[in-house]
Amino acid sequence: MVRVFGQILPVIGKDWTHSGVAKLYDALKKNGYEFAFLSARAIGQSKVTKDYLKGICQDSLSLPDGPLLLNPSSLLRALHREVIIKKPEEFKIRCLKDIQSLFPSDDKGSPFYAGFGNRINDTWAYRAVGIPSARVFTINPQGKVTHEFTKSFQTSYPRLRDLTDQLFPPIDRRDRVTLVEPGQYSNFTYWRQPLPEINVDAIVKK
Numbered sequence: 786m787v788r789v790f791g792q793i794l795p796v797i798g799k800d801w802t803h804s805g806v807a808k809l810y811d812a813l814k815k816n817g818y819e820f821a822f823l824s825a826r827a828i829g830q831s832k833v834t835k836d837y838l839k840g841i842c843q844d845s846l847s848l849p850d851g852p853l854l855l856n857p858s859s860l861l862r863a864l865h866r867e868v869i870i871k872k873p874e875e876f877k878i879r880c881l882k883d884i885q886s887l888f889p890s891d892d893k894g895s896p897f898y899a900g901f902g903n904r905i906n907d908t909w910a911y912r913a914v915g916i917p918s919a920r921v922f923t924i925n926p927q928g929k930v931t932h933e934f935t936k937s938f939q940t941s942y943p944r945l946r947d948l949t950d951q952l953f954p955p956i957d958r959r960d961r962v963t964l965v966e967p968g969q970y971s972n973f974t975y976w977r978q979p980l981p982e983i984n985v986d987a988i989v990k991k
Contacts, residue, residue, distance in 0.1 A: 803928035805942030807843040812949045817956030818898060820851035821884075823910075825876050828855045854880050877910035885914050899953070908933040920952075 888896050899920035900911035911921045923933045932938045
């Protein structure tokens with residue numbers, strides 16, 4: 786089992802490529818974490834969003850690979866939710882909960898370890914799937930990294946990089962399966978045929 790980061794992308798027209806993001810994410814990847822990129826943008830913007838992510842390069846480092854999750858509705862509906870009614874978290878929460886439902890409901894089975902976003906709506910989405918507030922990070926336009934509910938905390942991508950092993954402990958790839966009880970979720974338990982019913986009384990009589 787691999788724990789996943791949710792990276793909520795910004796609204797159209799805003800640039801979140803802050804100094805140190807590629808180096809931090811590369812360090813997290815090396816510590817065994819995987820990434821998922823989530824945006825309220827419409828599915829029709831898939832190519833431009835993918836190209837944007839792939840084009841980010843800092844100090845010869847790019848962003849880690851990971852699935853890009855986009856809004857399946859039309860561009861106009863996505864814009865209406867994002868810009869007019871200002872509730873992009875509705876789609877994001879549904880999307881994250883759909884992913885979460887694929888895993889066991891206990892703490893060990895949660896696929897989400899931390900989340901990065903740029904608005905309080907992103908914080909709501911992450912908290913809705915149980916990510917602790919201490920591991921939900923909001924990045925402002927100046928590149929400052931904060932906790933939305935504890936404004937006294939303020940750092941940056943480079944400083945988080947220096948604390949990688951403390952905030953995001955390395956996951957031994959050989960031990961990843963221990964994050965979920967094998968008896969609860971594994972290829973064997975998922976695909977196995979149910980055991981036939983046995984009449985114990987009939988066996989005893991024989």
